[in-house]
Amino acid sequence: MNAPVRIDLRDASTFPTRRDEAWRYSDFRRAAPNTVALIAALAPPAPGGPFGDVEGEELAFANGRLPDGSSHVDITSAGGVLRLRFVTDAGEGGWQAGAAVTVKAGASLLLLETYEGTGGGYVASASLSFHLEPGATLERIVLIDEPAEAVSASIAKVTLSAGSSFSQTVIATGAKLQRHETEVVHPGQGASLRLDSAYLLGGARHADLTTVVTHAGAGGETRQITKGVATDTARAVFQGKIVVATGADQTDARMRHDALLLSDRAEIDAKPELQINADDVQCAHGNTVGALDDAALFYIRSRGVPEAEAKALLTQAFIGEVMARIEHEGAREIVEAFVAARLGSLV
Amino acid sequence: MLNIQNLHVAIGEKEILKGLTLDVPAGEVHAIMGPNGAGKSTLSYTLAGRGGYEVTAGTATLNGEDLFDLSADQRAAKGVFLSFQYPLEIPGVPAITFLRTALNAQRKARGEAEMGAPEFLKKVRAAATNLKMDFDMLKRGLNVGFSGGEKKRMEILQMAMLEPHLLILDETDSGLDIDALRIVAEGVNAMRAPNRSMLVITHYQRLLDYIKPDRVHVLAGGRIIASGGPDLAHQLEREGYDRLVAEAA
Secondary structure (H helix, E strand, C coil): CCCCCCCCCCCHHHCCCCCCHHHCCCCHHHHCCCCCCECCCCCCCCCCCCCCCCCCEEEEEECCECCCCCCEEEEEECCEEEEEEEEEEECCCEEEEEEEEEECCCCEEEEEEEEEEEECCCEEEEEEEEEECCCCEEEEEEEEECCCCCEEEEEEEEECCCCCEEEEEEEECCECEEEEEEEEEECCCCCEEEEEEEEEECCCCEEEEEEEEEECCCCCEEEEEEEEEECCCCEEEEEEEEEECCCCCCCEEEEEEEEEECCCCCEEEEEEEEEECCCCCEEEEEEEEECCCHHHHHHHHCCCCCHHHHHHHHHHHHHHHHHHCCCCHHHHHHHHHHHHHHHHHHC | CEEEEEEEEEECCEEEEEEEEEEECCCCEEEEECCCCCCHHHHHHHHHCCCCCEEEEEEEEECCEEHHHCCHHHHHHCCEEEECCCCCCEEEEEHHHHHHHHHHHHHHHCCCCCCCHHHHHHHHHHHHHHCCCCHHHHHCEECCCCCHHHHHHHHHHHHHHHCCCEEEEECCCCCCCHHHHHHHHHHHHCCCCCCCEEEEEECCCHHHHCCCCCEEEEEECCEEEEEECCHHHHHHHHHCCHHHHHHHC
8 A cells, every 4th residue: 555645735745646556547746736825715605505405514614714714623423414515716726624523432424525616726635534433323425516627635534433334425526636535444343334436527527536445354344336427538537445454354345336438538547456365255346337328328219308318317327326325315315416417418 | 191212221231121112191000021131120220210220212201201301309209109129128217207208308399398297197107007017117217127028018108108100019029928918919009090100010920910900011122022901911921921022033
């Protein structure tokens, strides 16, 4: 494993490049300007955001600052719903901010994390950590909606405890460069992990979804699916790594990545990796990249559905499996509507 | 209604239809029979507008309108409906969503108002009951995990909802047991109407015991080589295609 990357916008020498193995498809230094000035705080946004209809508490960073001016927050949650918003409105410069969230033993938290960008070529760096105490449950839903010129990285470290349950769904729509990374240390011991994501990319957008799961103890389960669509000259990167440490027997880990390539000039780089150092494990990974099925497309069109609508229907059905696994119904409906609208404008 | 003149169709370099002429007046049911490789499926796909079938000569009009000027979805909105020999499975798209999308897309193309949910549901429930289909099946992905008979019933249900002017049934009997065949045929027969024509494409005479044609045509070598009344189907069943094909050569 490579040394962990810690991006400091004030020091371009900390920007990862393709020489860093974990960043070989996403050259942050090349995408970002050489010097990034930290931008001025923005007035706190009106409460709400994409998940405004889901009742809960809200913490909103505006250009990387909380209302009190700080750029980092520690949260210990006894459960409920938290909307964690990163709102950016900037044409240049950047911000770096972060949160450390602990979910107390036995508590259940729904975290609705949104990246709501407007403006243009800003650089954003979010560092997050999540710690689940024994028996805690965290469902994390991440919606990333940024301008095509933005450069952003969101990196999270997750530690699970015995009997805890972490479920994640990331919806990425790309930017000049957009990296979403999740690193999970899985203790086994009845803890469960679901790591899902979808990317919907058009134009010249680039999204990179990277996960590293380390099964450190026996009896852990991981379920992971990523589905994506890339058209125009967009580029998608999926890197999924599952490490099963010595002694992490009875690990059951499954990872899939399935993508639709809707244009000749779009690119999808997929790198699924299993590194298994224990004997008694079940691990599987699968990876497909293909086009829409012409026969299915004709079947739908022969019933009167115009080509663009038929493609959107098939694409939405393809991505649908990711949303169907979101447990919270209200949040699921919001994500489904977001994805449908995005796909409608892509295909 | 449907008028086809001197139709030539090629797939790649290979010419499949070689001067097919056919006229199906409004309200009539015409059967197209023929040996394997005669061009039966090519005819149905060409009329429905599938890509890869190149019309090199000839015309096809529906109520005077040139079909080959229209895309597949535009033809559907004008009333063309192809019942597939092997209907496709579309995972993730519930049958009911698919039906409503198709119905409203056609209405929109014709400049009509969309059908609201209550009216649509009432109509689809009634159609499903007529076809002895479990309504819950319509909530599953279209045709996913359906048996051969269920898929064909789903085709008839779509037909009943979309109310096309020209039905093209491509080997609708294939893969059906006798009970399923009867239910499907009853569904088709219920669609008979003075302003609707049907083209029943079949390999065997069996289907024509259930869907009685007004005319029977024999397609061989890319052309209609014989036409007649319903008796022609029985004659073919007894004698096979060989003699007719030899006479036509």
